[in-house]
Amino acid sequence: MAITSSNSTKNKLTNLELSIQISLNGLSFCILERHTKTITTLKQISFNKKLNPLELLDQLKGLFNSEITLQISFSKVHVIHDNELSTLVPKSLFNEDALADYLKFNSRILKSDYITYDHINLNESVCVYVPYININNFLYDRYGEFTFRHISSVLIESILQLEKNSESTKFYVNVSSNHFELIIVDKSKLLFYNTFEYATKEDFIYYILFTAEQLNLNPEVFNLIFIGDIDKDDEFYKIAYKYIRHVNFGNRNDSFKYSETPNSISSNFALIKSF
Numbered sequence: 001m002a003i004t005s006s007n008s009t010k011n012k013l014t015n016l017e018l019s020i021q022i023s024l025n026g027l028s029f030c031i032l033e034r035h036t037k038t039i040t041t042l043k044q045i046s047f048n049k050k051l052n053p054l055e056l057l058d059q060l061k062g063l064f065n066s067e068i069t070l071q072i073s074f075s076k077v078h079v080i081h082d083n084e085l086s087t088l089v090p091k092s093l094f095n096e097d098a099l100a101d102y103l104k105f106n107s108r109i110l111k112s113d114y115i116t117y118d119h120i121n122l123n124e125s126v127c128v129y130v131p132y133i134n135i136n137n138f139l140y141d142r143y144g145e146f147t148f149r150h151i152s153s154v155l156i157e158s159i160l161q162l163e164k165n166s167e168s169t170k171f172y173v174n175v176s177s178n179h180f181e182l183i184i185v186d187k188s189k190l191l192f193y194n195t196f197e198y199a200t201k202e203d204f205i206y207y208i209l210f211t212a213e214q215l216n217l218n219p220e221v222f223n224l225i226f227i228g229d230i231d232k233d234d235e236f237y238k239i240a241y242k243y244i245r246h247v248n249f250g251n252r253n254d255s256f257k258y259s260e261t262p263n264s265i266s267s268n269f270a271l272i273k274s275f
Contacts, residue, residue, distance in 0.1 A: 015034055015075065016034070016073075016074050017074055017275060018070070018077045019031075019078040019079075019080070019275055020078070020079055020080070020271075021270060022081060022082060024053070025046065025047055025051075025176060026046040027045045028044040029043055030043070030268065031074075032256070032275050038256065040069075040260075041259070042258070050178060053134055053135070056132065057135060064142065073143075074143065077139065077146035078148075079136070079149075080154055080270055081129065081131040081132055081135075081149070081151065082151040083129075083132070084107065084179070085108075086130075086152050087106055087127075089125060089127075090124065090126075091125055094126045096117075099116075100115060102128045103130070113130045114130065114133045115128065116131060118149050118153040122156070123156065123189070127149075127150050129150040131150070136148060149274070152181065152195070154270045154273055154274050155193075156193060160190060162250075162253060165188065167187055167188075168187070169186045169191075169223065170186075171183075171208065171224040171225065172225050172250065173227070173240075174228040174270065175226060175227070175228040176229055178197055178198065179197045179198065181193070182208065184211070184215070192215060202239075204239065204240075205240060205242075205243055208240065208244075219243055220245045221245075224240060224244045225250045226248070227252075228267065228269055250265075251266060252265060
């Protein structure tokens, strides 16, 4: 929902759009040539450890200095903030003056944190979250006007669109380094969303099975769908397959052409779906 104030003189009229996803564990970005619907650049950088926001900014500055493709002008810039500092609020109960109150019960926030929100129209809810404001400021200085959203907003809207005619229960697990988002859809309605940090494959499967138990959902019945950074050789796939009967990989169902082929039809899900 959030859009920076206009500084459009920095954005020349081009045919190119940039999407960049930012977390404390890594960065990824892709460039779309809109007229030909071709993604010309797709890159992902993982960090050796979880950084703090200042270290993250240093990494981003280094990326922009080394990547020539990021030093051009773009007609649009999309930014995805990937962190655990978010919560969902039903639109009917949402009060813009109570943003900090929504977050303080499940996230550690500071008085100095900037809090904003995205509207998720497909299920009449609002995502309240803390973006990395130092990253936003850097990108504004670089590009001028751009849009930014929380990863949960992008994932929920995209998955609800994919599942709009579904009559079953689906567990979507968006896998990243050290954390994953879990989105549960039941008969095309959002049932659950949360993000979990993990260190081992046992942590990973525990959170999924514990959530299923709390919601009285049977691992013999529901479909688990992996998206993001995971494949069939991954230990996290193997342990999920051991405990859950129906395990598959998702599909972005996008219509883009690619100069650099993605790892799979489910990888870079939120990044590409942000266009």
